[in-house]
Amino acid sequence: MNRRALSDYPRSDVIHALRSGTLALDLGPFLTRIKLSDRRSIDFFRDMYAACPVSIDKAVLCDFSLCLRPPNKFRKYFRRQIVPDPGFQFPAVPLPLEMSPLAFEMGLNLSVALQCFRFAIFHAGVVADGDNALIIAAKSGGGKSTLTAALMEEDWRLLSDEFAILDLDAATLKAYPRPVSLKNASIDVVRGFAGSGQVSDTLHDTPKGAIAYRRPRPSDIETMQRAAKPRLILFPRFTDGAQAESREIDLADAAMQLIASSPNYQVIGERAFSGLMTMLEGMKAYEIEYGSTEDSLALVRELWKAHVP
Template identity: 30%
Template sequence: MAHALDQALRIGPYTYRIRSELPELAAPVASLYGAFPKADTNSYIDFDVSLSPVSGRPGGTPRAIFRFDHRDHFAPVERRHAFATLEWGMNWCVSVHCNEYLKLHAGVVATAHGAIVLPGVPGAGKSTLCALLGLNGWRVLSDEHALVTPGTLDVTPIYRPISLKNESITLIESLHSGATFGPRIVDTHKGTVSHLKADQHPDTFDPRPVTVRAIVFPHYRADAEQRLARRSKTSSFLTAAYHAFNYSLLGTGGFEAMQTLIDGVPCYDLQYHDPEWALRAFDYLARGEGGA
């Protein structure tokens, strides 16, 4: 079958080849990935992924399946969830491979002074913060993976559109009416999902590592006091290890990499609900007033 979509894109340190016969994927990929550097035909393809229609019962719900290396790894999904599934599949490629880095489940943002890593469980608000910061002049390195080179404070950028869920979509839309979103995808296992283009910073596609300057554990609390507080190294280590994809896989290497990271930067808890307040807290951190 002819592919409505067939592109090789450089995404952080990796090259993805993305193919699909689904015509409805062409528009969101063009709008959200249009600015990404293209790989040439002589490139090494790290992740060969596709989204294909699957035949089902006549008259049944149309379905589609994500494939990596031309193989099924997940059950088919409803076709209307195809774009979200492509995005999740592309995350999964990094989550289960790529052990050359200590990988934290974290957003990563940066200014000229360095990067801030935001580890957090889903719902802690890391994607929302990444979106807010990205639309306010910060550089977004990732809303999903902090790729830390073991033994260093280097984090490697792997920018992709930010995946926002439910109320976060309305919040960002209300604050930035001109923001570019992908399709709004309803009734997924995470509720409503939409992807925000957040590559406005001129260095977005610079592949070089950035030095981590602080670690901030975000906690979105609708009706609690807002505060930015130092967090102990021990509890930061434990929580960051809990939010890592491959901390235990890396064995002693993972322990040492985490120790270098946590020892090297100040760690904070950020409890927030007001976006303006959160932006001020990050500006404070960016100015280096938090101290190391």
């Protein structure tokens, strides 16, 4: 397949390929055919995915396809709305057209979560120090994405903000380095340490509040075929004004929380169970609570130094 970085293609070629549905995004273990037509989603894609390899070839076979489209013909012209269409029926709530970047990212999440059965998928951020990976699992609002973005500034490489993708045979984690999703107060926090140029414009009044995205670095894309061995699992909780503290939890408890976050564990069945048990061998898991980004980084450094050679 002839591929090169998105930014290497002429702007007009990219726009034509996106509008005609002939562009394939080659990211991590997945090829995704993408069709976009509105200006805002096209501009967002060209900005946030500039370093990612793509192919402009309708003959390329892809794992997934994603189209952003109006929910019906009426909404194409009046009170314009958009929905992600991952190629299967899904009850997606229509969003105003100006929120098409959010619809695009939601659509990519749906494609992986509901159509990938080669790997076990868990809802978590993953960063790596060399070939050793840290899993950051959390409920929405727990601080997962802010911590993921902060560790990028500490020279950890981004595997994913959204998914821990477990290779069931090798018990390693695959990289899928898409933009890091930031919500509400975390947007300004990440802009403060990453720089405004690394964070997208803010989408206001979305169903999740204010949303912005921190782009992956070229180095994250260059190393995305390098799998990592998971060594530590953290369940973070941000509480304003809290003292920094950590508490080790049993691996069985950690496993149950990961399983509860998985969209495909039950479908894969025994292989997912065996792969997860193999992955957890020799690992440690902690709940951490903190009141600032600086405290969260200090806890990570302390736990990582204690448990990873």
